[in-house]
Amino acid sequence: MAPATATAKASSVGRIVWLLFISIMVPAVNVGVHGLIFWFFRDSPLHPIANALLAVAWGAAGVYSIFWSLNWVVEQYPDVWKRRILPFIYVGPAVLLLGWLLVIPTVRTLYLSFFDASSQTFVGLANYAAVFTDRLLATALRNNLLWVFFGTTLCVCLGLLIAILADRSSFERLAKTIVFMPMAISYVAAGVIWKFVYYYTPEERQIGLLNAIVKAFGGEPQAWLTMVQPWNNLFLIVILVWMQTGFAMVFFSAAIKNVPDDILEAARVDGAGELRIFFRIIIPYISGTILSVTTTIIVFTLKIFDVVMVMTGGQYGTEVVATQFYRQLFMYQNAGYGSTLAIVLLIAVTPVIWFNLRQFRREGGF
Amino acid sequence: MRRSRVRRKGNRLVNIVLAVICVIWLIPTIGLLISSFRPAADILSTGWWTIFPHRDWQTVERIELPRETDLRQPIEVLGATYTDEELRAGVTVDGRRLIWENRRARIVSVQEKRWTTTLRFTLQNYETVLGGKQYKIALPDGSTKTEQGSGMGRSFWNTVAVAVPSTIIPVFIASFAAYAFAWLRFPGRRVMFVIIVALLVVPLQVALIPILRDYTVLGLNGTYFGIWLAHSAFGLPLITYFMYNAVRQIPRDLFESAFMDGASNFTTFSRLVLPLTVPSLASICIFQFLWVWNDYLVALIFLGSLPDVQVLSMNIAGLAGSRGNDWHLLTAAAFVSMLMPLAVFFTLQRYFVRGLMGGSVKG
Incomplete structure (x- = not known):
């Protein structure tokens, strides 16, 4: 019996050593291997296609192998x-990943927003005071309000209108595909598309569609994006509406199809007109969807960046908070203002965070 | 069926209004597409709609005036006299227009309104935009100019190298996490998940400055690896939340029988969870892929505009900034960047819509 315990003890010691060994080695080998591959990628003068394919292979296989190897260790x-x-x-x-690249940075940004441009001296709430009084920054805040108000209203109203029209039309699928399509492309590409529509030349022939139409009706061509401040913001907002209406429409369309037929039928039997049915039955019935689509578009619009950056670069009085953030950070090297603007955005979405959490708890959560 | 009786389909007024809306929605994109195939000289001198039949002034006759005609005096053409300004702007007489064709050579052209189209198309724009070499193009005034290609071909592959791992990595990581959140019990589970839900709408601007500083220290700025990590982290809250909902839908019995058969968690995950959530995986992959493909802000901050790493959106934004009037290049470049999203959209529309509806709250 004694030798048996001894072997058991020896083997259990061996087992612990083995477990310790793999617990250290496997993560170390992972770090080593992937570090080497990363090194190779950073300095390799490979052909772009080969580079892309290898990067893709590494990205996919790498993550899976990390999980697999760590899992194997724990299984022992x-x-x-x-x-x-x-x-x-x-x-x-x-x-x-979330801790390193989202949670901690948020706290650090909050911290930085109480410091000066070079993050050296504590300045208290001075940055916040500056953000709300400085002329440029105030323009950005005003424009963001314009974006949120007009952008969201137009998207929701048009989305609702198109959803209800499509529901009663004979080419529903086609119409929805057409309106939805801009959702797929980038804001940069959409910017180019609309820049071309708004294009203005001082010459006789206009090659921009909008100016050609204005001229055909006897009007005077305009440099829409630069001259007519502050209305040029509206021309930028049109781009958002063009892209996001499809998004609202898809949700509304699905919600409208869920309105029970018997309610609609009962209303018709009672002699209600289509408009009355729309405002008294359909709208109240889908109010939950309208609310969530509206908040989503508001959140999205608050952070609008690409369109403004590509169309005007924030010049001609079209600055918004996100472009101003970029400008403060990279052009003026002012980390204090930059952080403060980011925190202003965060504060603006806080109600939505709270709403999401409440919703999550109500749905049962855990 | 009942539905067709209750919902009146195909009202004519509804159809007309909707058709008008659809046309308005399509026209900007069509204009871009058509323009991208037109020669540079045509794009800059006539609108893209002139490829459709339209009535325009066409030269029917040329009149050569004596070379010594004094332009400061009234000029006699076809028995009437006009001033130089009038001939420069064009004067209309009995439905015919007189206008200088070549003022210095004293040639006046007589024009009539006729049906016409400008049907000249070319692939030159795409060649210039995709390649990185030098190209000769013709300008409206007849001269030629050499221009540098904008290397969109290279950018296209850079975008692939950024977008595919930036999709696969977070989807893997998030699926594992979603599995643990849905089926394993561990301390801190609730707090972690609440944080993930809270992060859903956090604007990513709040994270950029500190990450940029970390990346500068680690030498990750301008590397693919850096931008993969950034995109992964920014996509994770949503993907985890989305996959959590998908994994939770799997019936409990399936898990129990798998464990009964002695399957480990890893096996259960790979053999049971992944196959059963394929539709959700496809939807969220497409959503994340297009999100990264179309992204501009993250690439602008972490990847930069060096030609060997810059992505399509950076390239186009650069073109729009530096060569904002070169419409032959801009239109072709924009269309190149739209190819992938449009292909995905038209082939996988069902998944795309699903992913979008689930992923609407992305931050």
Whole structure:
């Protein structure tokens, strides 16, 4: 019996050493291998196509192999430990990545917003005071309000109108595809599309569609994006409406199809007109969808950046908070103002965060 | 069916209004597409709509005036006299227009309104935009100019190298996390998930400055690896939330029988969860892929505009800034960047809409 215990002890010591060994080696090998590959990529003068394909292969296989190898290590542990540690292997990468690149930076940005341009001296709330009084920054805030108000209103109203029209038309699918299509392309490409529509030349022949139409009706061609301040903001907002209406429409269309037929039928039997049905039955019935689509578009519009950047670069009085953030950060090297603007955006979406959390808890959450 | 009786389909007024809206929605894109195939000289001198039949002044006759005609005096053409200004702007007489064709050579052209189209198309714009070499193009005034290609071909592959791993990495990571959140019990689970839900709408601007500083220290600025991590982190809250909802839908019995058969968590995940959530995976992959493909802000800040890493959106934004009047290049470039999203949109529309509806709250 004694030798048996001894071997058991020896083997359990061996087992612990083995577990320790793999627990250290596997992560180390992972770091080493992927570090080397990263090194190779950073300095390799490969052909772009080869580079892209290799990068793709590494990105996919790398992540899977990390999970697989760490999982293999934990599988060697005794059951109790396995059950305790395994969940952290699974959520670990997500939590680390989110912590490093979202949660901690948010706190750091908040901290930086109380410091001066070079993040050296504590200035209290001075940056916040500046953001709301400085002329340029105030323009950005005003324009963001314009964006949120007009952009969201137009998207929601048009989306609702098109959804209801499509529902009663004979080419529903086609119409929805056409209106939805701009959703797929980038804001940069959409910027180019609309820049071409708004294009103005001082010459006789206008090659921009809008000016050609204005001229055909006897009007005077205009440099829409630069001259007519502050209305040029509206011409930029049109681009957002063109892109986001399809998004609102898809949601509304799905919601409208959920309105029970018997309610509509009962209303018709009682002699209600189509308009009355729309305002008294359909709108109240889909009010939940309208609310969530509206908040989503508001959140999106608050952060609008690409369109303004590509169309005007924020000049001619079209600055918004996100472009001003970029300008403060990169052109004026003012980390204080930059952070403050980012925090202003964060504060603006706080009600939505709160709303999401409440919704999550109400749906049962955990 | 019942539905067709209750919902009146195909009202004529509805159809007309909707058709008008659809045309308005399509026209900007069509204008871009048509223009991208027109020669540079044509784009800059006539609107893209002139490829459709339209009535325009066409030269029917040329009149050569004596070379010594004094332009400061009234000029006699076809028995009437006109001033130089009138001939420069064009004067209309009995439905015919007189205008200088070549003022220095004293040639006046007599024009009539006729049906016409300008049907000249070319692939030159795409060649210039895709390649990185030097190209000769003709200008409206007849001269030629050499211009540098804008290397969109290279940018296209750079975008692939950015977008595909930036999709796969977070989807993998988030799926593992979603599995743990949905089916494993561990301390901190609730707090972590609440934070993820809260992060759904956080504007990514709040994270940029500190990340930029970390990246500068680590030498990750301008590398693919850096932007993969950034895109992964920014996409994670949404993808985790989306996948959590998908994984939670899987019936409990399936898991229990899998564990009964002695399957490990990893096996269960790879053999049971992944195959059962394929539609959700496809939707969220497409959503994230297009998000990254179309992204401009993150690329602008972390990747920059060096030709060997810059992505399509950076390239176009650069073109729009530096060569904002070269419409033959801009239109072709914009269309190149739209190819992938449009292809995805038209082939995988169902998944795309699903992903979008689930992923509407992205920050």
